[in-house]
Amino acid sequence: MPELPAAEKAAHRTVKYEYPSEHMGEACGDCKHVIEKGSSPRCETVANPIFLTGWCVRYARKEKKK
Numbered sequence: 911m912p913e914l915p916a917a918e919k920a921a922h923r924t925v926k927y928e929y930p931s932e933h934m935g936e937a938c939g940d941c942k943h944v945i946e947k948g949s950s951p952r953c954e955t956v957a958n959p960i961f962l963t964g965w966c967v968r969y970a971r972k973e974k975k976k
């Protein structure tokens with residue numbers, strides 16, 4: 911999924927963003943929507959800032975590279 915423009919990203923409250931993640935074994939760092947380019951991580955669909963140890967309801971585990 912391409913990254914949405916900043917103005918179209920979801921607010922943290924809308925997606926129940928948690929920092930740190932309270933969902934054991936699930937966090938932005940292993941979500942398929944995280945973008946780890948540049949100095950701080952971003953999410954394709956959720957407003958900045960996000961952290962690799964956060965979580966939201968849009969979490970979807972990245973497929974493991976084979």
Ligand code: SF4
Binds near residue numbers: 938
């Ligand atoms: S858990 Fe939510 S905020 Fe974090 S990378 Fe995935 S979709 Fe984005």
